[in-house]
Amino acid sequence: MKPLSSEFIEFALQAHVLSFGEFKTKAGRLSPYFFNAGDFNDGAKLGALGQFYARTLIASGISFDMLFGPAYKGITLSASTAIALSSLGQNVSFAYNRKEAKDHGEGGVLVGAPLSGKVVIIDDVISAGTSVRESVEIIQKAGASPCAVLIALDRMEKSGTAIDVGTFSAVQAVQQDFGIPVIAIANLKDLLQFLEQTQNPTLKEHLPKVKMYRDQYGVQ
Numbered sequence: 001m002k003p004l005s006s007e008f009i010e011f012a013l014q015a016h017v018l019s020f021g022e023f024k025t026k027a028g029r030l031s032p033y034f035f036n037a038g039d040f041n042d043g044a045k046l047g048a049l050g051q052f053y054a055r056t057l058i059a060s061g062i063s064f065d066m067l068f069g070p071a072y073k074g075i076t077l078s079a080s081t082a083i084a085l086s087s088l089g090q091n092v093s094f095a096y097n098r099k100e101a102k103d104h105g106e107g108g109v110l111v112g113a114p115l116s117g118k119v120v121i122i123d124d125v126i127s128a129g130t131s132v133r134e135s136v137e138i139i140q141k142a143g144a145s146p147c148a149v150l151i152a153l154d155r156m157e158k159s160g161t162a163i164d165v166g167t168f169s170a171v172q173a174v175q176q177d178f179g180i181p182v183i184a185i186a187n188l189k190d191l192l193q194f195l196e197q198t199q200n201p202t203l204k205e206h207l208p209k210v211k212m213y214r215d216q217y218g219v220q
Helices: 003-014 045-061 071-085 130-141 169-178 187-196 206-217
Strands: 018-024 030-035 066-068 095-104 108-110 118-122 145-154 159-161 165-169 181-185
Touching: 003 018, 003 045, 003 145, 003 181, 003 187, 018 071, 030 206, 045 071, 045 145, 066 071, 066 130, 071 095, 095 130, 108 187, 118 130, 130 145, 130 169, 145 169, 165 169, 169 181, 181 187, 187 206
Parallel strands: 066 095, 066 118, 118 145, 145 181
Antiparallel strands: 018 030, 095 108, 159 165
16 A cells, blocks of 8 residues: 555544445445545645645656646645645646536636646546546547546445446546546555554454455455
8 A cells, every 4th residue: 555545544534534334325335434525624634635636646647737626526626736736846727617607707617727738637536427527528628638537535346336236437437438547545445455454443343344345346
């Protein structure tokens, strides 16, 4: 496990963004863990989160020109990542979209810098891939090129429902459909290794259930 991934999981736990228990997903599955990036909801947490995104993006070696944040969570994520990149010596612009087009002022659905060059899409997770597909369409329509998707957590989970389980994960589908890499600060494999290595007995109790969930729904 990369040190940055372990550091991020620890941070998410302390921020109560990552929690363990029994949670029903949109697909109707009972997951033993839950990740809600919406709970990075104060300045200190958001500032630290932006650093994790920025450091992960730089470590990936991906060549890029700007960031794009799909509404709504992607808006604050792309802004905080741009700020963090600037603090690390890499000043880049960012843009985001509105859910509905504005018919006054600057108009349109895009806010921020004009989309151009190689664009990294910033989001929290990829569940069904809908947000990424919409983002790719917006970026390409503007004449720019999506070059990567950067997310906080890759659940490495097969698509489908609790009964009708697919073959690939939403992340794998995005990579196959658009031919662009999906970079995650941490993934399910990292989470399992974290639970295996932790000295916290309360956290370690969740390891068997997370393993069972991975065995049932996980992808390689």
